[in-house]
Amino acid sequence: MNWDDLRYFLAAARYGQVTAAGQRLGVDQATVGRRVVHLEKQLETRLFDKSPRGYELTEAGRRLMSFAEEIEARVESAEEAIVGNAKTLSGAVRIGAPEGVASHLISEGALELCRANPELDVQIVALPRVFSLSKREVDFAIAVSPPTSGRLRVRRIANYRLHIVASADYLERHPVRSRQDLYSCRGIGYIQDLIFDRELDYIPLVEPGLVPRLTSTSLHVQLEWTKRGAGLCVLPDFIANRHPDLVRILPESVSFERSFWLVVHEDNAHLDRIRRSADAIADAVAAKLAEYAEPAGPAPSL
Structure with a gap:
């Protein structure tokens, strides 16, 4: 053998x-x-x-x-x-993360990791699903909820908040002053039966009877619809705060807090290439979340 x-x-x-x-x-x-x-x-x-x-x-x-x-x-x-105890890393490291996390929170950190380690091959798998570390689909993952089974090492990276937002143009046509007004607006969200993690099922927490009429598995698609004045959407602050034309709706009464988690398989956790890469990416995610925790100026709201 x-x-x-x-x-x-x-x-x-x-x-x-x-x-x-x-x-x-x-x-x-x-x-x-x-x-x-x-x-x-x-x-x-x-x-x-x-x-x-x-x-x-x-x-x-x-x-x-x-x-x-x-x-x-x-x-x-x-x-x-x-x-040897080389200061720079080499080989390949594959990172799994949801689309919004990959583009808004990981991309810059991955670039810095590459710059610091020219021989390192950094691969980001940005898909809306749970990754299997036991099958080595990825070397480590950023998850929206902590796994409860498997030979995995899990630690919380940081919390983040979400609010309902819409474009100023849409709100001029569909003003929202109370939760009841939400029923007269078009909701934007995830396709219900394709939500890969229950932590992303926000709409029932806003109002149990609300049903989004414009849905996608892609958070970027939801963001584009919202910016174009198609309706209301629950977005993470680290995405919404980048777009000053988006307005928070009922921020005092409708707000959610979630966490991101670093997940590494036990068999890989001790490997220097994976351990150091995972730590660097987790630090980058935490730094970005802190940066976008609050908008630079007064948050526009109704």
């Missing part, structure tokens, strides 16, 4: 498809399949049940998985030790 075969085994186990595993490793799917078969012949046991749906671990495969992950962590630690 050699480490290369285990690398292919781990990728196939984590992604459940030889195509996806090959893409992650930079090889074609035939290579992944061939290395898995080679490992099974060496061990004289079947590691996967293969079907049109993909690769599913057998009991023997699940037992091998824990050993392979331990070996993987030791190999990465050895690589870092042999390279």
Whole structure:
């Protein structure tokens, strides 16, 4: 048994498809399949049940998985030790975050991380979903709620606030003086059955009977609609405060507080490349949230 075969085994186990595993490793799917078969012949046991749906671990495969992950962590630690205590980082680090977080809170921090570490390959996966660290979809993630299961290390980065906002133009046409007035306005929000985290389901907390009529999985799309005077939207202050044409609505009575969390798999938490990158990105997120916690001048409100 050699480490290369285990690398292919781990990728196939984590992604459940030889195509996806090959893409992650930079090889074609035939290579992944061939290395898995080679490992099974060496061990004289079947590691996967293969079907049109993909690769599913057998009991023997699940037992091998824990050993392979331990070996993987030791190999990465050895690589870092042999390279030496270099002041700069190298290799690849993949970060998972929701779209709004990636563009407004992480992008500058990632740029600074690259500038400080020219040999580091920084990859940001900006998608509206929960990432699987056990499958190594990302090396660490910024989450809107803390995971409650899995071999994960989780810490809170910082809190942030959200308010209902709209363009001044929209409010001239649809003035809002009370919660009841909200029912006569068009709501902008997430598609209800595609909300990937319940912490983002704000509308029922504003008024239980409100139903947004203009919805998207993309926070950027919601922001654009709001700026163009399409309706009312619940936006984080770190996004809304960047746009002086947006007006807070009922800020004294309608406001929410949420948190961002740093999530790292236990097997990776000790690796210098991931630990230092995660700390740098978490610090950048916290600094940005502090910067946009309040607008530069008096907040426009009704």
